Amino acid sequence: xxxxxxxxxxxxxxxxxxxxxxxxxxxxxxxxxxxxxxxxxxxxxxxxxxxxxxxxxxxxxxxxxxxxxxxxxxxxxxxxxxxxxxxxxxxxxxxxxxxxxxxxxxxxxxxxxxxxxxxxxxxxxxxxxxxxxxxxxxxxxxxxxxxxxxxxxxxxxxxxxxxxxxxxxxxxxxxxxxxxxxxxxxxxxxxxxxxxxxxxxxxxxxxxxxxxxxxxxxxxxxxxxxxxxxxxxxxxxxxxxxxxxxxxxxxxxxxxxxxxxxxxxxxxxxxxxxxxxxxxxxxxxxxxxxxxxxxxxxxxxxxxxxxxxxxxxxxxxxxxxxxxxxxxxxxxxxxxxxxxxxxxxxxxxxxxxxxxxxxxxxxx
Numbered sequence: 001x002x003x004x005x006x007x008x009x010x011x012x013x014x015x016x017x018x019x020x021x022x023x024x025x026x027x028x029x030x031x032x033x034x035x036x037x038x039x040x041x042x043x044x045x046x047x048x049x050x051x052x053x054x055x056x057x058x059x060x061x062x063x064x065x066x067x068x069x070x071x072x073x074x075x076x077x078x079x080x081x082x083x084x085x086x087x088x089x090x091x092x093x094x095x096x097x098x099x100x101x102x103x104x105x106x107x108x109x110x111x112x113x114x115x116x117x118x119x120x121x122x123x124x125x126x127x128x129x130x131x132x133x134x135x136x137x138x139x140x141x142x143x144x145x146x147x148x149x150x151x152x153x154x155x156x157x158x159x160x161x162x163x164x165x166x167x168x169x170x171x172x173x174x175x176x177x178x179x180x181x182x183x184x185x186x187x188x189x190x191x192x193x194x195x196x197x198x199x200x201x202x203x204x205x206x207x208x209x210x211x212x213x214x215x216x217x218x219x220x221x222x223x224x225x226x227x228x229x230x231x232x233x234x235x236x237x238x239x240x241x242x243x244x245x246x247x248x249x250x251x252x253x254x255x256x257x258x259x260x261x262x263x264x265x266x267x268x269x270x271x272x273x274x275x276x277x278x279x280x281x282x283x284x285x286x287x288x289x290x291x292x293x294x295x296x297x298x299x300x301x302x303x304x305x306x307x308x309x310x311x312x313x314x315x316x317x318x319x320x321x322x323x324x325x326x327x328x329x330x331x332x333x334x335x336x337x338x339x340x341x342x343x344x345x346x347x348x349x350x351x352x353x354x355x356x357x358x359x360x361x362x363x364x
Contacts (some may be wrong), residue, residue, distance in 0.1 A: 001085040001358060003028040009093035013045060016092055018169035021052040022352045030084060034093055038057035051209040071098035078102040088113060094098025097136045109142035114145045118272050119155030144362055148273055151297045160315060164358045169351040170282035173251050176259035185324045188261035190276045191219040193225035198267040203235040210238045215324045217241065222257060224248040258283040263323065264329050267316060271295060286334040287318060304338045328331050
């Protein structure tokens with residue numbers, strides 16, 4: 001049985017949870033979770049590991065990840081992992097800026113697999129001007145690399161025989177007890193509200209739609225935002241069409257949020273991959289997205305959802321109007337097609353099979 005050390009960052013926990021329990025039945029896995037001891041991620045990972053009989057250790061940084069002293073913390077961790085002498089070391093964690101050097105120092109390159117969530121730099125990334133050099137440097141290493149989309153994988157500049165593409169598995173946050181209203185169409189915006197998510201455009205489009213159409217609809221906006229009162233609240237002309245929950249919500253709320261909405265709207269300015277999009281697919285909620293490259297790979301037009309012209313308020317307003325004027329026929333057709341697409345392409349079992357194929361092909 002092949003042995004694998006699997007390192008997961010707390011902020012990427014939802015990427016690995018759908019698959020780890022299945023892979024743990026095939027391989028000897030030592031799971032390392034990098035998260036704050038007081039965080040929800042720590043507790044969630046602990047409960048998951050206990051429930052699925054996964055051997056887990058926790059590691060917490062004591063300094064900000066951009067401080068140079070962080071290198072020594074990572075060096076201690078990776079040295080500890082190297083002494084385990086496992087067959088493979090899988091890192092689902094951003095190794096920028098210091099972890100990469102600890103990995104290079106203590107682990108044989110041919111045993112290392114890096115999960116690559118970015119191939120192309122986008123405007124919402126922190127320290128993006130430095131990160132692009134990190135990516136170039138990383139791709140030159142003799143590691144193995146796993147991307148989550150063909151769109152991002154095409155930017156890989158290293159040894160192409162060391163590149164794999166495996167899509168994100170769908171998350172299961174539990175069963176929902178709510179259903180969409182039959183009295184109005186509800187559009188959901190979900191996730192941390194930052195500038196690149198373009199929530200202001202959604203608000204403007206909804207207000208424009210309210211002025212043009214008398215068919216009932218609501219826009220539910222859920223997510224933490226540091227500047228809501230200054231940047232977004234002033235844009236709301238018609239409070240009655242908005243249902244606002246400007247705060248972070250527990251994972252247990254996610255099923256009802258998605259299953260009580262007819263559509264998820266993602267009006268982003270830039271994107272590499274979207275967690276809310278995958279959640280929507282998991283809960284059979286059709287999506288409306290901007291027509292960015294990162295969405296075009298994941299959204300099948302008129303099958304899993306629909307797209308509008310990026311950063312175009314009029315285009316979004318027109319699409320929302322089309323949706324509510326053709327409700328419920330369009331909605332029900334999309335749900336049926338989306339479900340079939342997900343069953344055919346995104347089942348957890350299919351994704352796990354791809355991981356097994358990757359791990360078995362690497363003879364370190």
